[in-house]
Amino acid sequence: MKKLIPGRIAALQAKLRELGLNAAMIYDRENLIYFAGVDDLEGGALAVPAEGEPELFCLWMEANHIRDASGIQKVTPYPFPANSQSTMMGAWLKRQNWKAPKLGFTRYFISLKDYQSLLAAAPDLEVCDIAIPCYEIRSVKAPEEIERMQTAGKALAAGMQAAVDCVRPGMMETDVLAEAEYAMAKAGSMGSSFRMQVLTHSRQLNLHPYASQTPIEDNGPVVIHLGASCRGYTAKMCRTVFLGTPKPETLRIYETLKEAQRITVDALRPGVTCGELYDAAAAYVKEQGFGKSWVMDHIGYGVGIRQSEFYPIIAKGSKTVLRENMVVDLLLPTIYIPGVGGPRITDTILIKEDGAEFLTEFPSGPVCK
Template structure:
């Protein structure tokens, strides 16, 4: 487009050229700008708009064979990145330096880039809301969270692991092992026909029995596809979203939010099959101590 033109007006003009009286247009509300809306309303008198985001998320929640292949490919890049991060992380290095090594390895493997701001987090930054790797030096005797994203042909995948440097609090290491167990329970529960609430309930029971019920989130995973966090299905408390064959979701999203102790995380991209659930991010989940 030329400087005096814009895609919002071009879109409005295209709809106007169809000659439809009082057109109805469905929006995915999370990604439509005010400029788009204003151009459409000005150019198309009588326009009726509605939100179709929920239906769009449902339609794309069940993946085709090709989509699964793309997400699987992106998942393989994450394994390369995590190996590089494991090699790089050590006391005295910056979060961004570790991430640089991981991202370089994924790019070399074929990743088109992450669809979110990736995380390498020292312990004091792990319970922030939506943190990302920054200019922070990693110290000894602490866990380091490494949350990576990759994509292929427009499809995303994600994976998170925690590395323990030196001597860490016993409870912190125990929390990571608990989350590994919680992830296993979630994956065993993820079958076609169950609801996301049923999956969450089984995970929450384990967390509750270990005394962390008030330090856990209401959501433990999201769909994965052209976005890293699709809003259907959401694995969460009291949510009726039905799990279906060939859905792809991330498990396990949260940590245990206990001040000064919590923070470790584990996340994998998984595929729901007819009889079971498989990990597309095929990378060892065992705790790593350096």
């Protein structure tokens, strides 16, 4: 990854100049992985000026490792607790001697202490959100990134097989997840980047549920949504297992979603807009009589260091054009009909010059037990 870092920094600096910003102040693990090239940095931060050399701050005990592993040339260690990533970034900003500096942050990942240290160094600073520009820069994957996601995808297949093999009525959702996590770890996963789902039918219409100590019901679908990672890069996959004798309409909903995914994947290629993909899926769902219950305006996201990156978003009306070597997930939303809706399916998919490649390979089912 080290050889990729100069190009990534150059792309970020070009975006900073376009936005009229003096620097990007990067504290979050996701963008440190991407712009510094290390996936095991704790207590670190990266200052990237629009012009000039970036500087990476890290704990003094890790300095030799970070210098060896990172693609950043200027690595400055600090002793803790005398200093911290917050004070080091504040001192860096003060040295720039900018009048009313304009700084970019990724909106979710700055602590109060980080902000206070910058404000003390430059009371007249202005701030700007650069989360989406960072996601955009990260959206086209290098071969090394794709390789790590392929490794995560293989671990997912092992985890999904373990979950399918063990799931039965009366088990707790968390017990099924435990079997899946163990299988994924043995297959090379370094953990999930989100709270994974094993959901009995009565919990599937919640918007963001996760595996709980709820017993699994018989005669219905069980949603299994798993994530795996390899050296900072993720993949995710969702399947639905049907226990006993499920309602015919529930099975039809899953078959509809499965076919909508196939239609969308068949259209997935460079040059297509995200809105066109959404329309292809929505048209089929409507044709099957479920249009009023297809309530989500998005059916997928970019996937990379984060399991759901906000560029591209496969959304209704989106003009974002898909490019070769982007990686996306398709097609997670369900059909929202109380009592029968809830099944889901999704995969992590690489956009290639001539079509699409699944990075998550597992039979789409439906799996019936």
